[in-house]
Each structure stands twice: as C-alpha cells, then as structure tokens.
Amino acid sequence: MAPLLELRSISASYGRIQALSGVSLSVPEGEIVSLLGANGAGKTTTLNVVSRLVPVTVGSVLFDGTAIERWAPHKVVGHGVVQVPEGREIFHDMSVRENLLMGAYRRTDANAAASDFERVLEYFPVLRERLRQKAGTLSGGEQQMLLIARALMARPRLVLLDEPSLGLSPRLVQQIFDIVRRLNREERLTILLVEQNASVALAVSSYAYILENGEIAIEGPSEQLRADDTVRKTYLGN
Numbered sequence: 481m482a483p484l485l486e487l488r489s490i491s492a493s494y495g496r497i498q499a500l501s502g503v504s505l506s507v508p509e510g511e512i513v514s515l516l517g518a519n520g521a522g523k524t525t526t527l528n529v530v531s532r533l534v535p536v537t538v539g540s541v542l543f544d545g546t547a548i549e550r551w552a553p554h555k556v557v558g559h560g561v562v563q564v565p566e567g568r569e570i571f572h573d574m575s576v577r578e579n580l581l582m583g584a585y586r587r588t589d590a591n592a593a594a595s596d597f598e599r600v601l602e603y604f605p606v607l608r609e610r611l612r613q614k615a616g617t618l619s620g621g622e623q624q625m626l627l628i629a630r631a632l633m634a635r636p637r638l639v640l641l642d643e644p645s646l647g648l649s650p651r652l653v654q655q656i657f658d659i660v661r662r663l664n665r666e667e668r669l670t671i672l673l674v675e676q677n678a679s680v681a682l683a684v685s686s687y688a689y690i691l692e693n694g695e696i697a698i699e700g701p702s703e704q705l706r707a708d709d710t711v712r713k714t715y716l717g718n
C-alpha cells in the first residue's frame with residue numbers, strides 16, 4: 481500500500497542556507513514514524529515543508545498519492561495535515577475549552593465535533609478539569625497536552641508533532657508519550673514525530689530517520705536502531 485505521506489528527494493533553503501538536501505522519507509497510514517536529529521539538523525524545516533510553510537526547491541511531497549508541494553498551506557490543512565508546532569503556541573488569554581474549539585474551527589459537522597470534544601478529553605483528563613481556566617495558566621506539560629488535543633479536534637489524517645518532550649520533566653514526557661501511543665493504537669492516528677529525545681521516540685515509533693545537517697544519515701525500523709551500536713553511542717548516550 482502507498483504511504484500516507486512521502487517525501488521524495490526534498491531540498492529546501494532559507495536564502496543561501498541550504499537546510500535540507502535530498503531528504504526522502506515515508507509515513508505509512510496508521511503508524512508513528514520518528515524524525516530524529518540534533519538541534520539545527522533540519523527536523524522542523526522538514527515538517528514546515530509538508531505544511532507548505534517553507535518552499536521546496538527540489539523534490540516532491542506526496543500526501544495520499546497526490547503531489548502537494550505547490551499547494552497553499554490552508555489547502556494542506558484542509559486535507560487533514562495538522563502540525564503541532566514546537567514552542568507551545570497556544571492562545572494564552574483564552575480558556576482551555578476555547579483553545580480546543582479553535583482546533584475544530586474549519587469543521588462544519590458540529591455534532592461530530594462535539595462528540596470528538598468528549599472523546600479527546602478522555603485522553604486528557606487533566607484538561608477536562610481545567611476547561612474554564614485560561615490556557616496561559618497551565619503548566620508546560622499541560623500546555624503541550626492542550627496543543628495535541630487541539631490538533632485532534634481537527635480530526636486529522638496526519639499529525640506533524642514537533643518536539644513534544646521539549647523542556648518537560650521525564651515523568652511528563654512519559655505521560656505524554658503514553659497518550660501518543662494510545663492515540664496511535666486506539667484511534668489509528670498517523671504521526672510524523674520529530675524529537676531530539678531519541679530514546680522516547682524510538683520506543684513509540686515503528687520506523688525512524690535520523691537527520692544530520694539536512695540529510696538522512698541513518699534510517700530503519702525503530703527497534704533495529706535502538707539496538708544499533710552507533711545509534712546507541714551517538715543518539716542514545718549509552
């Protein structure tokens with residue numbers, strides 16, 4: 481079966497800085513695929529290429545078999561590709577409930593959106609307790625949960641999840657990744673997961689790519705990479 485998302489030999493640059501060269505990767509429907517690498521490797525740029533926030537200079541992006549690399553960003557979102565950006569961009573002065581409803585603002589199926597609201601909150605009981613609270617008063621971990629929950633309110637076909645572990649305690653990282661794993665298993669949610677934290681990402685994903693200076697340096701089934709000596713020494717610190 482064709483993958484839900486496929487990047488074919490993608491290059492992208494910021495002015496004269498080449499950020500990606502010849503990046504190819506695929507994300508099968510219903511799976512979690514990790515994109516790992518150090519700070520500055522080009523992970524966020526790769527997600528931004530899919531969302532059409534960064535232009536492609538060479539190569540092709542296929543979503544569900546259709547080339548989307550010339551589409552407008554809103555059209556990509558309209559087809560169910562939802563990015564959860566790094567750095568917690570929530571609406572601080574709006575309530576948790578309002579933030580969640582913002583995730584569904586493009587939808588016209590009000591009844592289904594209302595039932596998704598309940599279903600999403602089952603994964604994030606902490607948010608249910610704080611529905612009327614201003615989002616800006618949430619802890620870092622709760623804000624990350626709100627971002628993921630808001631993305632789910634769009635009923636996405638593909639979630640581009642950018643460094644959900646950033647700045648969180650190991651306990652919270654574990655909590656968030658447990659939810660991510662459940663969403664994948666129970667809702668068959670397809671996720672392209674960007675992480676610097678290779679060990680947590682390899683534990684939840686089926687396949688992984690490691691970016692170095694804008695190029696895929698290593699790829700393979702996550703289990704295989706976890707056992708690989710070079711990967712262990714360089715990326716897992718053991």
Ligand SMILES: Nc1ncnc2c1ncn2[C@@H]1O[C@H](COP(=O)(O)OP(=O)(O)O)[C@@H](O)[C@H]1O
Nearest residue numbers: 494497499517518519520521522523524525526
């Ligand atoms: N808006 C930008 N303008 C110029 N250079 C950028 C911009 N965003 C990222 N870069 C550069 O592109 C490279 C890849 O960045 P990025 O994709 O953000 O890496 P990562 O997400 O892996 O940390 C880095 O060298 C970074 O400095």
Ligand SMILES: [Mg+2]
Nearest residue numbers: 523524525566
């Ligand atoms: Mg980044």
